[in-house]
Amino acid sequence: MIHYIGHRLLQLIPLLIAISIIAFVIIQLPPGDYLTTYINQLELSGTKVSESAIVALERQYGLDKPMYQQYFIWMKNILLHGDFGRSFSWNEPVSKVIGERLVLTMVISIFTLIVTWLIAIPIGIYSAVRQYSVLDYIFSFIGFIGLAVPNFLIALVIVYFVFDTTGIAITGLFSPEYADAPWSFAKVLDLLQRIWVPVLIIATAGTAGLIRTMRGMLLDELSKQYVVTARAKGVAEKKLLFKYPVRVAVNPLISTIGWTLPTIISGEAIVSIVLNLPTTGPVLLDAFRTQDMYLAGSFILILSILTVIGTLLSDILLAWVDPRIRFGGVEE
Amino acid sequence: MEENTQTVHAPDTKEDDQTILEIHDLKTYFHLDEGILKAVDGVDLTIKRGKTLGIVGESGSGKSVATKSILQIVDPPGKVEGEIKLKRSRKGKEEWIDIGKLNPTGEKIRDIRGAEISMIFQEPMKAFSSIHTIGNQITEAILIHSEVDQEEAKRIAIDFLIKVGMSNPEQRFDQYPHELSGGMRQRAMIAMALCCNPAILIADEPTTALDVTVQAQVLDLINHLKETLDTSVIFITHDLGVIAEMSDEVAVMYLGKVIEYTDVETLFYGALHPYTQALLKSIPSVAHTKGELDSIKGTVPIPMNLPKGCGFYSRCKYAVNGVCNVDDIPFTKVNDNHYVRCVRLDEIENRG
Ligand SMILES: Nc1ncnc2c1ncn2[C@@H]1O[C@H](COP(=O)(O)OP(=O)(O)O)[C@@H](O)[C@H]1O
Numbered sequence: 001m002i003h004y005i006g007h008r009l010l011q012l013i014p015l016l017i018a019i020s021i022i023a024f025v026i027i028q029l030p031p032g033d034y035l036t037t038y039i040n041q042l043e044l045s046g047t048k049v050s051e052s053a054i055v056a057l058e059r060q061y062g063l064d065k066p067m068y069q070q071y072f073i074w075m076k077n078i079l080l081h082g083d084f085g086r087s088f089s090w091n092e093p094v095s096k097v098i099g100e101r102l103v104l105t106m107v108i109s110i111f112t113l114i115v116t117w118l119i120a121i122p123i124g125i126y127s128a129v130r131q132y133s134v135l136d137y138i139f140s141f142i143g144f145i146g147l148a149v150p151n152f153l154i155a156l157v158i159v160y161f162v163f164d165t166t167g168i169a170i171t172g173l174f175s176p177e178y179a180d181a182p183w184s185f186a187k188v189l190d191l192l193q194r195i196w197v198p199v200l201i202i203a204t205a206g207t208a209g210l211i212r213t214m215r216g217m218l219l220d221e222l223s224k225q226y227v228v229t230a231r232a233k234g235v236a237e238k239k240l241l242f243k244y245p246v247r248v249a250v251n252p253l254i255s256t257i258g259w260t261l262p263t264i265i266s267g268e269a270i271v272s273i274v275l276n277l278p279t280t281g282p283v284l285l286d287a288f289r290t291q292d293m294y295l296a297g298s299f300i301l302i303l304s305i306l307t308v309i310g311t312l313l314s315d316i317l318l319a320w321v322d323p324r325i326r327f328g329g330v331e332e
Numbered sequence: 333m334e335e336n337t338q339t340v341h342a343p344d345t346k347e348d349d350q351t352i353l354e355i356h357d358l359k360t361y362f363h364l365d366e367g368i369l370k371a372v373d374g375v376d377l378t379i380k381r382g383k384t385l386g387i388v389g390e391s392g393s394g395k396s397v398a399t400k401s402i403l404q405i406v407d408p409p410g411k412v413e414g415e416i417k418l419k420r421s422r423k424g425k426e427e428w429i430d431i432g433k434l435n436p437t438g439e440k441i442r443d444i445r446g447a448e449i450s451m452i453f454q455e456p457m458k459a460f461s462s463i464h465t466i467g468n469q470i471t472e473a474i475l476i477h478s479e480v481d482q483e484e485a486k487r488i489a490i491d492f493l494i495k496v497g498m499s500n501p502e503q504r505f506d507q508y509p510h511e512l513s514g515g516m517r518q519r520a521m522i523a524m525a526l527c528c529n530p531a532i533l534i535a536d537e538p539t540t541a542l543d544v545t546v547q548a549q550v551l552d553l554i555n556h557l558k559e560t561l562d563t564s565v566i567f568i569t570h571d572l573g574v575i576a577e578m579s580d581e582v583a584v585m586y587l588g589k590v591i592e593y594t595d596v597e598t599l600f601y602g603a604l605h606p607y608t609q610a611l612l613k614s615i616p617s618v619a620h621t622k623g624e625l626d627s628i629k630g631t632v633p634i635p636m637n638l639p640k641g642c643g644f645y646s647r648c649k650y651a652v653n654g655v656c657n658v659d660d661i662p663f664t665k666v667n668d669n670h671y672v673r674c675v676r677l678d679e680i681e682n683r684g
């Protein structure tokens with residue numbers, strides 16, 4: 001097991017280097033850079049920008065150097081000083097712009113993941129075991145709606161409906177009195193009260209999808225020979241279900257945890273805008289629009305690293321629960 | 333019809349106190365959207381203490397469904413009907429229990445599964461859970477059926493791993509199925525099936541998926557354990573060559589019905605049913621062990637919406653229109669221990 005984890009960690013190094021290069025290249029891809037956008041804005045507002053001012057600005061932002069040098073300076077600062085560069089549009093260090101938002105995003109993502117699993121796995125199991133029962137049809141119907149309707153639309157409808165009937169605005173992650181207050185126990189409590197609306201909304205599509213997957217996987221397993229064997233031994237139905245087919249059906253789902261993270265984060269962006277959440281999504285969108293390169297690049301980098309770590313964690317988890325993976329591959 | 337030929341429902345062994353399982357008029361139907369699939373349609377079988385009953389027939393003839401019905405573990409939507417009477421001793425007294433009447437998910441039937449009647453299957457890789465150790469899966473059966481603790485269960489399990497000829501049983505105990513060879517897996521499967529000392533072992537094509545050499549070893553093992561543990565065996569195969577080695581009596585199945593039932597000698601030297609005769613002609617050579625029964629034309633049809641009369645009608649060279657396809661064919665007693673489901677016996681016997 002230790003060997004396996006060490007092996008996987010070593011594999012990460014080239015992967016992370018590749019990700020950082022790709023992140024940097026992607027943000028350079030669109031024509032122009034932040035300065036072009038910035039100068040455009042200044043000129044639109046009537047300010048003349050002189051040739052020498054542009055050069056000065058380029059030097060100030062380090063944009064006069066060749067691309068690979070910019071990359072190395074960026075990486076050096078990240079690795080040695082934890083400095084992700086400056087956001088041009090916020091005029092603040094990237095870490096300051098992202099920091100709290102990233103934590104809140106992670107909190108929402110993890111809550112969403114837990115809620116998704118807690119709802120989807122039991123329903124998926126029920127639907128498979130009682131295939132074609134009334135409840136199975138009802139769950140399937142609700143599930144398809146959940147899959148088909150975009151999350152932000154659900155968010156809009158709920159926000160409107162709650163506001164219309166109770167007059168309470170459920171947008172934002174904090175009540176007005178806590179929004180700009182420093183962190184305190186009361187603020188955390190406030191967060192925990194309000195987080196459920198976005199979590200449930202963001203979880204909808206994922207839950208609907210996971211129910212379908214779990215149902216399908218378990219249906220496949222239920223008719224397998226090893227289930228018949230266990231039954232022929234005299235194992236009681238309930239115990240049999242959870243010891244054998246459910247465990248086998250859940251295993252492959254564990255390995256998907258890693259890459260549900262980015263789906264949640266990207267799915268969260270639009271919902272966050274609708275619900276006015278102080279998470280990373282809206283800022284990321286802005287950073288791309290204004291070509292705020294260090295901000296956008298750091299975002300891509302951090303989210304990718306989180307995804308990679310998530311995948312690693314779920315792979316380790318999978319290896320822990322599934323001996324076939326632990327021992328390296330299955331024959332047959 | 334001749335004097336000694338009379339119509340019966342079952343081999344009449346009621347008074348024979350060697351009988352431990354008696355199946356009468358077993359019917360297992362699958363009610364599907366397309367119609368009723370009669371996988372098993374009126375089967376009678378008798379299992380005697382310490383003997384092996386071979387069941388032979390092409391793939392699709394209902395062997396697996398029939399034996400799964402005995403334990404009530406048929407896949408949904410299969411419905412089992414008929415008498416499945418098991419003799420067992422409880423507190424020193426012998427009693428008969430009708431498994432067919434038990435609730436398929438109830439405790440009573442679970443007490444029988446794995447303890448009185450246990451089963452081994454065709455592909456040991458698929459029959460074991462790949463995410464639990466061999467030891468875990470064997471001790472599970474022991475812990476369900478007896479009041480021993482984990483440690484004692486492990487001791488019994490290892491004891492049986494030794495009995496089935498496993499090298500390094502202690503090490504095997506903690507291994508996963510994919511770490512064992514096919515033959516070793518089937519041995520582990522046999523250990524798991526026998527660890528609660530069942531009265532009857534059902535072996536559903538246990539060697540079909542194995543190499544020829546391993547196949548012979550596993551067959552020997554089953555025969556050896558049957559002797560030493562005094563277990564009765566129901567041995568299913570589509571291979572008559574294997575039947576000769578394994579069985580005392582043989583039931584030949586076709587389309588959910590037993591069409592010939594006799595002792596193994598009579599089967600090989602005096603089989604009467606045209607289907608059995610065709611099977612005998614197609615005994616595969618060593619190089620051809622998994623072969624189809626190529627001397628019989630066609631394949632087993634799906635037992636749904638079948639025409640009246642003999643199921644073998646369309647493939648039989650003795651078939652006569654207006655005779656074989658009019659009524660259900662009765663099971664006819666030819667001799668004390670020989671029953672055939674055919675109405676053209678006279679013609680067949682005359683041709684020799
Ligand atoms: N779960 C099931 N659903 C529907 N039909 C089945 C099922 N299992 C078996 N059958 C049908 O029952 C018949 C007998 O099958 P089986 O007992 O597996 O044959 P054998 O073991 O002799 O090869 C076949 O026609 C098969 O298609």
Ligand SMILES: [Mg+2]
Binds near residue numbers: 392396397536537
């Ligand atoms: Mg079969």
